[in-house]
Amino acid sequence: MQRMLNDAASFREEMIDGYATANRRFLRRVPGASGVIARGAPRAGRVSVVVGGGSGHYPAFYGLVGEGMATAAAIGDVFTSPSGEQAYRVAKAADGGAGILFTFGNYAGDVMNFGMAEGRLRAEGTDARTVLVTDDVLSAEPEEADRRRGIAGGFYVFKTAGASAARGDSLDTVEALTRHANDRVRTAGVAFAGCTIPGQTEPLFTVDPGRMEIGLGIHGEPGVRTAEQVPAREIAKLLVDTLLAEAPAGGGNEVAVLVNGLGGTKYEELFVLYSGVAPLLAEAGLAVHEAQIGEFVTALDMAGCSLTLFWLDDDLETLHDATASSPAYSRIGPDIERVGFLAGAATASGATESPTGTERGTGTTEPTEATVEAVGGVAGETARMALREALAAIRAAEAELGRLDAAAGDGDHGAGMVRGFTAASGAVEGFSGTARQSFVHGGTAFQNAAGGASGALVGAFLIAVGGALPASDEEVDARAYAAALAAGLAAIQRYGGAQPGDKTLIDTLAPFVGALGDAANGGLGLAETWAAALPAARAGMLATTRMTPKVGRASRLAERAVGFQDPGATSMYEVLAAFGRAFGAGAA
Numbered sequence: 221m222q223r224m225l226n227d228a229a230s231f232r233e234e235m236i237d238g239y240a241t242a243n244r245r246f247l248r249r250v251p252g253a254s255g256v257i258a259r260g261a262p263r264a265g266r267v268s269v270v271v272g273g274g275s276g277h278y279p280a281f282y283g284l285v286g287e288g289m290a291t292a293a294a295i296g297d298v299f300t301s302p303s304g305e306q307a308y309r310v311a312k313a314a315d316g317g318a319g320i321l322f323t324f325g326n327y328a329g330d331v332m333n334f335g336m337a338e339g340r341l342r343a344e345g346t347d348a349r350t351v352l353v354t355d356d357v358l359s360a361e362p363e364e365a366d367r368r369r370g371i372a373g374g375f376y377v378f379k380t381a382g383a384s385a386a387r388g389d390s391l392d393t394v395e396a397l398t399r400h401a402n403d404r405v406r407t408a409g410v411a412f413a414g415c416t417i418p419g420q421t422e423p424l425f426t427v428d429p430g431r432m433e434i435g436l437g438i439h440g441e442p443g444v445r446t447a448e449q450v451p452a453r454e455i456a457k458l459l460v461d462t463l464l465a466e467a468p469a470g471g472g473n474e475v476a477v478l479v480n481g482l483g484g485t486k487y488e489e490l491f492v493l494y495s496g497v498a499p500l501l502a503e504a505g506l507a508v509h510e511a512q513i514g515e516f517v518t519a520l521d522m523a524g525c526s527l528t529l530f531w532l533d534d535d536l537e538t539l540h541d542a543t544a545s546s547p548a549y550s551r552i553g554p555d556i557e558r559v560g561f562l563a564g565a566a567t568a569s570g571a572t573e574s575p576t577g578t579e580r581g582t583g584t585t586e587p588t589e590a591t592v593e594a595v596g597g598v599a600g601e602t603a604r605m606a607l608r609e610a611l612a613a614i615r616a617a618e619a620e621l622g623r624l625d626a627a628a629g630d631g632d633h634g635a636g637m638v639r640g641f642t643a644a645s646g647a648v649e650g651f652s653g654t655a656r657q658s659f660v661h662g663g664t665a666f667q668n669a670a671g672g673a674s675g676a677l678v679g680a681f682l683i684a685v686g687g688a689l690p691a692s693d694e695e696v697d698a699r700a701y702a703a704a705l706a707a708g709l710a711a712i713q714r715y716g717g718a719q720p721g722d723k724t725l726i727d728t729l730a731p732f733v734g735a736l737g738d739a740a741n742g743g744l745g746l747a748e749t750w751a752a753a754l755p756a757a758r759a760g761m762l763a764t765t766r767m768t769p770k771v772g773r774a775s776r777l778a779e780r781a782v783g784f785q786d787p788g789a790t791s792m793y794e795v796l797a798a799f800g801r802a803f804g805a806g807a808a
């Protein structure tokens with residue numbers, strides 16, 4: 221339960237403001253974007269390391285921005301990836317001409333949104349690469365190690381990347397070393413109590429007294445299994461055994477060790493845990509190069525901890541020991557002579573001195589092609605009504621969508637969709653363009669504001685629907701919408717790669733698109749055509765209850781999701797039904 225809150229909607233903005241103002245000696249805000257950049261960055265000819273993800277994990281990710289650490293961080297809402305637009309703007313501000321390395325935890329929303337930023341940078345001629353953090357051994361079997369999610373071990377991956385970039389390595393080298401670090405880091409964790417999102421009253425999950433969750437997520441996802449709570453020394457044994465069973469081939473016998481508190485566990489308890497871990501590592505013949513105990517990746521106020529082992533070799537040890545200076549982590553290493561910033565050679569630009577107050581605002585409203593040209597008619601008016609109806613429907617369903625998403629996901633689906641449609645309706649308010657322009661304009665605002673997997677996908681859907689509608693409102697009819705919805709479905713599949721049956725919003729949308737096409741061929745008006753297709757969408761949505769998720773965040777806790785309707789499939793049905801109400805009214 222948070223007590224330091226003004227308004228949940230402005231939580232992120234106020235949090236970044238307070239953070240950046242206090243830490244001006246390390247970093248500054250990126251003007252017009254939701255992110256921070258190291259003081260003196262970008263430096264010409266140096267690779268920039270861009271990290272990020274949702275907030276609620278401090279000191280991940282933006283606490284690790286500074287000299288010898290990450291160059292910049294894109295900051296999303298609580299437990300929600302930053303949008304592609306925000307990630308792009310932060311990376312753009314960090315570009316020093318030698319390339320960008322994105323590195324972040326392997327979550328569908330982050331992968332899609334950072335992926336969009338990476339694609340845009342590449343299209344502009346900037347070399348951009350990505351290394352995903354996949355250290356959570358309990359989140360997928362060894363054969364599927366690349367599907368594992370990123371948790372506390374990300375600290376070592378980011379440190380490796382930042383140190384490599386800081387000494388002037390090429391992008392090829394920074395990328396290879398960062399990948400190598402991820403290949404040698406393993407984490408396992410336990411949780412004793414869930415966490416509560418700012419503004420909500422209930423935790424995302426609860427743990428029965430005397431039980432604990434094994435294989436926690438850092439977004440309030442429950443553990444992979446529950447077990448009886450045991451004394452600290454047995455937890456130490458469980459975690460050490462789990463990690464040693466997954467030791468990397470040829471890993472050697474020297475490790476760095478990180479005991480991470482999730483936000484609601486005292487440091488003293490973590491010390492007790494380590495008193496059990498250290499002898500077990502010695503027994504297993506491992507030499508501890510260095511241990512760190514504290515909070516490195518948190519999940520709001522979640523009670524629990526994780527243990528990370530990082531198998532070092534000469535390269536990784538050098539980078540591990542290199543000098544670093546960031547708000548949450550600093551050390552002086554053997555390379556201190558070479559690091560100019562402490563010797564007064566910091567290239568503090570004028571921008572670092574500007575008061576953060578002038579850099580406020582995340583600039584979520586982008587001008588688009590839609591603002592000029594063709595003047596819309598009835599279809600444009602109806603399209604805007606559809607976006608407003610969708611907002612009303614999603615608002616009414618927000619709590620239920622959050623509840624469904626909390627079953628195996630992170631509980632943010634309702635909030636993200638409300639943010640998206642609020643931005644979409646806001647963007648077309650007072651707008652008089654065509655239906656095509658309204659959807660493109662609204663979808664762009666949606667994508668920028670919503671974040672998360674669904675923010676990227678539903679935003680892309682709205683943009684694609686708009687893009688496929690005729691340029692003239694006169695030609696917008698049932699057939700045109702059937703074709704446009706098919707284009708929207710194709711866009712979601714192109715970005716997200718999901719198939720029908722994977723337990724996603726596709727299971728609502730695909731049958732709807734099929735039925736809409738059939739009905740449109742019957743020559744009926746838009747309202748009747750839409751009404752004829754909605755039952756197929758509803759049946760598809762209901763069918764997700766029995767499905768096992770194959771993609772996205774929920775796929776890692778697949779069994780927990782069975783018996784719950786998919787949140788994205790549910791919101792997609794609400795949106796389609798809301799559009800239908802607008803089309804019915806508009807066609808009258």
Ligand code: ADP
Nearest residue numbers: 329633672673674716718724725772773787788
């Ligand atoms: P996040 O998973 O980033 O927290 P949300 O909670 O907002 O995002 O959205 C979750 C929903 O997104 C899921 O219920 C599912 O319907 C949809 N989804 C996730 N990944 C995909 C994908 N690859 N393709 C289609 N839909 C997806």
Ligand code: MG
Nearest residue numbers: 629630632633
């Ligand atoms: Mg979610």
